[in-house]
Amino acid sequence: MINDKVRMYLLPPLFNAAVRAGASIMQVYKNRDDYDISLKSDRTPITIADRLAHKVIREYLGPTRIPVLSEEGREMLYDERRNWELYWLVDPLDGTVEFIKGNNEFTVNIALMENNVCMGAVIYVPFYEKMYVAGRNAGTFLKEHVAPDAAADYSYERIVEGFRPLPLAGPSFRPLRVAVSRSHQTPETHEHIARLRERFPDLEVVEQGSSYKFCMLAEGQADYYVRTTHTFEWDTAAGELILAEAGGSTRSLSDGRALRYNEEDLRNPWFVCRSKFCKV
Template identity: 65%
Template structure:
């Protein structure tokens, strides 16, 4: 758990890094001809926005002298990182497929990991100008109208100003809602959702890209999220803490265990997430 001195020092670094990365992403997003789309070794796409966001975060968080494990630096050998006590776990652009499609459903994810557990996290949705923030034992919050800025330099007091505690009262809904990935579904996902529908015939399906699904759960806008296609540790670490501090949980499938981080293999198992007021 972060002490107050460390929190006041590192939370601004965390928030300014995601906002600056969001500015880099939006700069590319406005110029579709310059996306420079390539395919990585795992057959997933990478764009100029991914690279710009990665460089922005690396340069800014490099000032903290804390190691960085990023999706775009995944070649980091396990032998080099296995003994890290403190490190940043980064997804510079989560939802690259949605970015390419132009549907605005992409985020920047950064978690501060201590002893392989997320102790502070931020998820930034640059198109919506929404910043989600949590620290272990301190709750989860939403800060709205945070515009992408390449020179973001918020102080700790400025970040705390106007925070809304999650979940929000305004997101209450009558029908149970389950979130699924917009672009990464599988027969197992459909089977799992069918099982939920058998319990709740009026179940509403919400398709959504990126880690924003964790944020919707934390807000209380959806109740459940199931993922049965590949994800990696940087896809979940920030969102999981935000959801947890908002009263929800994330468990692996089929064994219902907490997700593990900084493993030799950085891929996650399948998992399910429940919001604080989930009926499931």
């Protein structure tokens, strides 16, 4: 079991890898004429920024001697990873579609998994210079003004300086705010929201790309998030812990179970998330 001493040792590489990956992403983002876009096997787009961020994270986390399971290494055989006790679960650029559209809604997701349970996580939003950090049974925190830096070398003490615990505020009396994917909505998404609207006629729909939706719920900016299209384990592991440690939850839409990790099929079921003070 990861103890506090190990947690302190692993937080800096976790944090710095995300900041360095964010720097490589932003360098490409500034030159939108040269994204080098291609399609992966599932027909989703990939850019040079995805590849560069993946390379940066793998190289920076290499000295930890902990294996990496990444979106850009999804072809890894189940027999090779099924007995891993400790591994990094990484999405080097979550929200590639939003990145291509130029709407700033993309993140770097890194989760530290122990026996297929997320023990530590960061989600970095490089455009907004926001870092969300969570440790199991240790809370979720927001650190702002974390600029992308290809040479980031934050110490543990510097990382935790200025941490703001989440959620940022208590229960709100505003209308229910429902987060949905900006680019991945389905008829089932709309039907689900229609059923919610029967109970909450004044609910507000918030469209947002990437795992930043988990962070919005953790902060208290949104209350509920429904996803009825395919996602993968690297899309949710970090966000799920960040939300959980801020008092929220993520559950399968069909049966209410917790999401499972390091499965043979890395796709998640449809799911719903609730913030700490969600009324639903």
